[in-house]
Amino acid sequence: MxxxxxxxxxxxxxxxxxxxxxxxxxxxxVEKFVVVEIDGRIEKKIDLPKNLIFDVNGVNGPIKIEISGRKVRMLDSSCPNKICVKSGWINKRGESIICLPNRAIVKILGEEEELDGTTR
Amino acid sequence: MVQQDKKIGHNNSRIKTIIEISLMVSLGIILQIIEAPLPRPLPWAKLGLANVITLISLLLFSLKEAVFISIIRIALVSILLGTIFNPGFFLSLSGGLMSTFIMGLVLIIFPKRFSLIGVSLIGALVHNMTQLGVAYILFYNQLHISWNNVLYFLPLMLAWAIPTGFIVGYLTKLILPVILNTRKRVNW
CATH class of the missing domain: 1.20.5 (Single alpha-helices involved in coiled-coils or other helix-helix interfaces)
Known part of the structure; x- marks a missing residue:
């Protein structure tokens, strides 16, 4: 057969x-940096790897973001449902965490990619 | 008198071929139209039942007739389904032609090496690869497709070609004796 x-x-x-x-x-x-966008503006751009916890001001209130090595998560957020907090860690290029009430996007980008590469 | 008989005989065999080709085209159209509304796991993941007809026509006729049958089948199905000259039509046409051509070449060059299932597997692989290539050429300007995306799709399409190639090859194996028997029994 x-x-x-x-x-x-x-x-x-x-x-x-x-x-x-x-x-x-x-x-x-390789995952190169983390970008935090609030309401369409780039608020912060942090090179990886790094260990730190920092605050950003969202539309709705403050957001606490934790970076640990090449992983990122929202530690705490001033939104009612905490969907962004529950989505946990992201660690791959192109992944993102989005918080709608705060109009915040946290995403991981690679080297050759332009900042607006994923929103063109 | 003798010459006239010969002439009629010649015409008869031509008519026979024409009728057989048109039967093959209609069988292919039926299979492709039956398949069109069937549910698919992914939008591009079709079974390609019409490849059964392509494979059978490669075995019954020569490469030239089989290519002709594929062209007519794809054009007519696109007219019937209303997809003619849209991007999907060009994908379908290029894939169909290329797979017919390569399967024909394989049957000519290695007639014994591959079984029917193997040949249909090659056809499915070539079909998917051609479609991926043509889609890349057609769309990379509009959609900014990078090599990354092609590399992402390539294994998916190759993997999908294995089960479809097997199913098509197996169906061809089942259907071929039926068609050969009918051809013998009609005996025109």
């Missing part, structure tokens, strides 16, 4: 699939 060439074809395709995932992981690059 299946010949030897069929099986080697399937195996080589699977090998290419696995290789692609590794390449994709490599091509994403």
């Amino acid at each position: 299946l010949t030897k060439s069929d099986i080697s074809l399937v195996l080589s395709v699977i090998a290419v699939i696995v290789g692609c995932y590794f390449l994709y992981d490599l091509s994403r690059g």
